Amino acid sequence: MLIAATIAILVVMIMAIIRGFVGPTLYDRILAVNMFGTKTVLLISLLGFVMGRPEFLDIAIVYALINFISIIGVLHFSDSTVFRHDPHDTGSTKKES
Amino acid sequence: MDIVVNMSSTLCLLLGSFLCLSGGVGIIRFPDFYTRMHAVGVTDTLGAGMILIGLMLLNPDGLVIIKLLMILVMTLFISPVASHALAKAAFRNDLVPESDRNENKGGTESSSS
Numbered sequence: 001m002l003i004a005a006t007i008a009i010l011v012v013m014i015m016a017i018i019r020g021f022v023g024p025t026l027y028d029r030i031l032a033v034n035m036f037g038t039k040t041v042l043l044i045s046l047l048g049f050v051m052g053r054p055e056f057l058d059i060a061i062v063y064a065l066i067n068f069i070s071i072i073g074v075l076h077f078s079d080s081t082v083f084r085h086d087p088h089d090t091g092s093t094k095k096e097s
Numbered sequence: 098m099d100i101v102v103n104m105s106s107t108l109c110l111l112l113g114s115f116l117c118l119s120g121g122v123g124i125i126r127f128p129d130f131y132t133r134m135h136a137v138g139v140t141d142t143l144g145a146g147m148i149l150i151g152l153m154l155l156n157p158d159g160l161v162i163i164k165l166l167m168i169l170v171m172t173l174f175i176s177p178v179a180s181h182a183l184a185k186a187a188f189r190n191d192l193v194p195e196s197d198r199n200e201n202k203g204g205t206e207s208s209s210s
Contacts, residue, residue: 002155004111005110005111005148008114009117011121012118012140015121015124015125016124019125025187027186027187031124034179035124035137038140038141038176041145041172042117042149045148045149045152045165046148049155054156054161057164061168061171064171064172065171067175072178078189078190083190084190
């Protein structure tokens with residue numbers, strides 16, 4: 001069961017990184033990176049149990065903290081003009097009909 | 098007794114994997130940034146919680162359970178804060194939600210609220 005959960009988390013990470021590459025707006029990419037980090041925490045803890053070495057949980061704790069600080073650090077620059085979104089840009093993946 | 102704990106651990110891991118997979122499908126297929134944020138929120142709270150609870154049931158050691166509880170509590174505190182900051186930054190920088198955009202396309206009257 002641990003192996004199946006690990007494979008599921010890996011598939012979810014691949015999906016998140018696809019959205020990170022495709023994502024039309026900057027915020028989609030930040031969201032995908034956030035999800036990728038959270039899933040990395042889960043993957044590290046699951047892999048620790050699969051390999052029979054639960055000491056990996058320390059690394060998972062550190063990774064959760066680093067992920068949070070990186071997201072808040074990037075969003076700290078959200079006043080700059082790079083983050084300014086054009087209101088006429090749809091930013092959606094739906095085709096205009 | 099042992100088989101009950103094993104079965105509940107398997108059930109929790111299965112439910113967590115299903116929720117994470119549904120969130121992954123959601124982040125691919127949802128049409129808008131804010132709806133994608135909803136899909137990510139599901140995986141961050143209930144998916145991660147279920148997987149971590151399943152791991153907790155699997156191991157009788159005390160220190161491991163405390164570490165897993167720390168990860169769970171940190172995830173439950175960190176994920177809403179990061180989501181809130183991200184949504185607020187996006188909304189303040191004029192990323193209009195999809196429903197408001199469709200409303201404004203139909204007529205000239207401004208939407209309420």
